[in-house]
Amino acid sequence: MAGDFRTCPTTGLKVHLPAQTLIKVNAVTAIVFLLVGGILALLLLLTRWQAVHLLPPDFFYRFLTLHGIAMLVAWIVYFEVALLYFTSAVLLNARLATPRIGWLAYILMTVGASITTVAVLAGGSDVMFTSYVPLKASPFYYLGIVLFAVGTIIACILFFATLSLAKYEKTYEGSVPLVTYGAAVAAILAIGTLAHGAIFYIPTGLWAAGVIPMMDPEAYRLLFWGFGHTSQQINVAAMIACWYALAALTVGAVPLSEKFSRSAFVLYALFIAVASEHHLLWDPGISSAHKMWNTGYVIHLAVLASMMHAFSVPGCIEVALRKKGYTKGLFEWLKKGPWGDPAFASLVFSVAGFGFLGGITGIMYGTEQLNILGHNSLRVPGHFHATVVVGTSMAFMGITYYVLPLIFQRQVMFPTVAKLQPYFYGVGMWILSIAMMFVGSFGVPRRHWDITLADAPFKYSFGPTVDLGMAITAIGGILAVIGGAMFCVIAVATVLAGKKVNQ
Amino acid sequence: MSLQSPQKYWWDEPLDKDEKMWLTVAIIWALFLTLFMPYMHYTGKQNPSQEYAKISGDKFDAAVDKFIAQYKVGEEAGFAVVAPPPNSDIFIRGKQFTWDPILKLKKGVQYKLHLSSLDMNHGLSVQPVNFTIQVVPGWDNILNITPTTTGVFTIICNEYCGLGHHTMVGRMYVD
Ligand code: HEM
Numbered sequence: 017m018a019g020d021f022r023t024c025p026t027t028g029l030k031v032h033l034p035a036q037t038l039i040k041v042n043a044v045t046a047i048v049f050l051l052v053g054g055i056l057a058l059l060l061l062l063t064r065w066q067a068v069h070l071l072p073p074d075f076f077y078r079f080l081t082l083h084g085i086a087m088l089v090a091w092i093v094y095f096e097v098a099l100l101y102f103t104s105a106v107l108l109n110a111r112l113a114t115p116r117i118g119w120l121a122y123i124l125m126t127v128g129a130s131i132t133t134v135a136v137l138a139g140g141s142d143v144m145f146t147s148y149v150p151l152k153a154s155p156f157y158y159l160g161i162v163l164f165a166v167g168t169i170i171a172c173i174l175f176f177a178t179l180s181l182a183k184y185e186k187t188y189e190g191s192v193p194l195v196t197y198g199a200a201v202a203a204i205l206a207i208g209t210l211a212h213g214a215i216f217y218i219p220t221g222l223w224a225a226g227v228i229p230m231m232d233p234e235a236y237r238l239l240f241w242g243f244g245h246t247s248q249q250i251n252v253a254a255m256i257a258c259w260y261a262l263a264a265l266t267v268g269a270v271p272l273s274e275k276f277s278r279s280a281f282v283l284y285a286l287f288i289a290v291a292s293e294h295h296l297l298w299d300p301g302i303s304s305a306h307k308m309w310n311t312g313y314v315i316h317l318a319v320l321a322s323m324m325h326a327f328s329v330p331g332c333i334e335v336a337l338r339k340k341g342y343t344k345g346l347f348e349w350l351k352k353g354p355w356g357d358p359a360f361a362s363l364v365f366s367v368a369g370f371g372f373l374g375g376i377t378g379i380m381y382g383t384e385q386l387n388i389l390g391h392n393s394l395r396v397p398g399h400f401h402a403t404v405v406v407g408t409s410m411a412f413m414g415i416t417y418y419v420l421p422l423i424f425q426r427q428v429m430f431p432t433v434a435k436l437q438p439y440f441y442g443v444g445m446w447i448l449s450i451a452m453m454f455v456g457s458f459g460v461p462r463r464h465w466d467i468t469l470a471d472a473p474f475k476y477s478f479g480p481t482v483d484l485g486m487a488i489t490a491i492g493g494i495l496a497v498i499g500g501a502m503f504c505v506i507a508v509a510t511v512l513a514g515k516k517v518n519q
Numbered sequence: 520m521s522l523q524s525p526q527k528y529w530w531d532e533p534l535d536k537d538e539k540m541w542l543t544v545a546i547i548w549a550l551f552l553t554l555f556m557p558y559m560h561y562t563g564k565q566n567p568s569q570e571y572a573k574i575s576g577d578k579f580d581a582a583v584d585k586f587i588a589q590y591k592v593g594e595e596a597g598f599a600v601v602a603p604p605p606n607s608d609i610f611i612r613g614k615q616f617t618w619d620p621i622l623k624l625k626k627g628v629q630y631k632l633h634l635s636s637l638d639m640n641h642g643l644s645v646q647p648v649n650f651t652i653q654v655v656p657g658w659d660n661i662l663n664i665t666p667t668t669t670g671v672f673t674i675i676c677n678e679y680c681g682l683g684h685h686t687m688v689g690r691m692y693v694d
Pocket residue numbers: 053054057058060061064080081083084087088091092144145146397401404405409448461462463464493494496497500
């Protein structure tokens with residue numbers, strides 16, 4: 017068995033080689049989907065910018081469906097699976113319990129993602145990633161998603177199996193590291209959420225195949241968001257685990273209080289899983305009292321957890337930088353941070369963007385009073401491009417700059433491009449998010465091919481401010497697409513041709 | 520470090536003053552947020568009060584036809600224009616890709632608005648006052664509304680409902 021390990025020259029960690037291969041394969045697949053989703057993003061952007069209005073309507077709706085799936089499902093989840101193997105096997109000096117099961121998970125996920133992608137591209141499945149019934153996709157669309165979810169659940173179980181094996185084989189002492197702890201919370205949420213997803217994806221697929229009758233459309237919406245919202249908390253937990261990892265890797269930060277940070281993770285695991293009705297605030301079928309209970313008490317206990325991390329992540333970075341002697345005034349430490357390190361810049365964009373832009377707007381739009389103004393407007397994609405793109409995606413990109421040398425054992429190529437990459441992506445995405453929320457506040461709908469309403473029986477114009485806002489959205493988006501392309505080029509080039517880090 | 524196992528007995532390490540302070544503020548803030556929405560719900564008068572019931576597409580369709588026959592006052596762009604009396608039950612029917620009928624309402628008068636769909640989910644987005652209500656097939660989404668501004672209003676569909684989604688636009692008048 018000893019031959020299955022190498023010792024990392026930088027960290028001294030024992031790296032299980034089969035785990036390393038699985039991490040590589042999942043991370044590379046994630047980046048392939050990021051590339052696909054990014055190309056689609058550019059096309060969508062240039063269509064919603066009505067001065068260009070690139071795609072015809074059917075392709076716009078088709079590519080929008082695929083953009084959601086390629087990004088929010090494939091890119092994010094493949095990367096999370098890589099993180100699960102990294103935080104269990106690598107950080108604990110352990111072997112991955114059963115690499116074969118890891119491959120099984122990967123194959124199921126990849127077959128699933130491919131089936132769904134082909135089903136969407138083939139047409140007839142233009143249902144958006146929410147696929148609200150009675151909108152009907154090809155049965156293969158649902159089949160692919162279910163296979164992908166089963167693969168992901170298997171990967172999560174493998175993660176826990178590896179944790180227990182490491183404990184049994186005593187590869188570490190005491191408690192697991194904080195980053196592994198956060199990943200474990202993500203995995204717990206993932207197992208619960210994905211099993212929940214099966215409750216409606218399977219019957220909906222059977223309905224699409226003509227086997228059973230359709231479920232009630234409102235029941236579908238409730239079940240969908242019970243899955244759809246909770247699954248976003250997987251991303252939040254994984255992202256925050258990355259924050260702690262990045263703070264340690266970039267400036268050597270140490271958690272201020274293990275107890276504080278871990279308690280916050282526990283709050284996520286306990287409370288966020290119940291929240292979903294902020295997506296349904298103006299739906300029929302659920303009483304106002306129930307909506308208030310669901311979006312009030314339960315969500316705000318999870319908000320409390322986010323507030324705790326919002327203190328302890330920047331806090332530990334500050335303490336680490338002050339220890340380096342940057343103690344003048346309130347903010348010298350921030351000014352003197354390693355801004356040329358793309359991982360650090362990504363971390364700061366991610367923390368600030370998730371907190372100030374994504375988190376705050378999420379709380380706002382989750383109230384009945386503001387939701388009636390913002391529901392299904394561009395405010396919503398504005399909000400979640402701040403959370404899941406600036407927040408989660410940038411955290412994952414930041415970590416990639418360390419995964420490349422540590423796991424792929426290759427020096428990051430094009431260091432100057434790498435230095436600039438997070439600024440393009442981060443600034444572009446901040447602009448896109450803010451501009452989308454701005455035009456959304458005028459009532460501009462999301463998922464809409466033509467807000468000039470040219471083919472409609474009645475005329476209405478949103479006015480020149482909105483045209484300007486859409487143009488700014490496009491400019492921000494194009495900057496972000498450039499940043500995303502830089503990231504993909506750096507990652508792919510490094511994997512294929514980067515200089516080997518000496519063993 | 521967060522990448523290594525913590526020191527033993529990390530659970531016994533007390534929280535710092537800063538952490539305790541922040542935690543207190545955060546808990547108060549979470550409580551405030553939790554109470555504020557219901558508070559505004561009951562006192563804010565911002566949102567119409569909502570009721571709902573299950574209804575089949577056929578039943579809703581028939582109710583809307585009856586409503587139109589009863590109060591129709593004209594036609595515009597092929598849609599019936601309907602002027603219902605105060606305090607009556609009024610209807611908007613969503614289907615791929617139209618909203619009908621065109622309502623002619625009076626400012627300051629209360630109505631019971633029934634919304635449902637004959638096919639997909641639709642989003643009733645009223646511009647330029649800008650509010651959105653979800654329209655779900657099989658469900659009657661009922662709002663007690665009192666128009667507070669006069670003018671011409673446009674109803675956009677903001678829930679994706681099929682390839683003609685962007686053509687689904689209706690009209691409403693308040694005088
Ligand atoms: C270069 C970066 C990106 C750009 C320029 C971009 C742009 C867009 C645009 C223009 C839309 C359509 C909004 C609408 O019309 O409703 C959209 C939707 C969406 N994007 Fe992105 N995006 C980017 C990256 C991402 C990433 C990384 C994720 C996820 C991790 C993501 C997740 C989504 C989702 C879930 C939707 C909604 C799909 C739907 O409505 O069904 N995007 N994006």
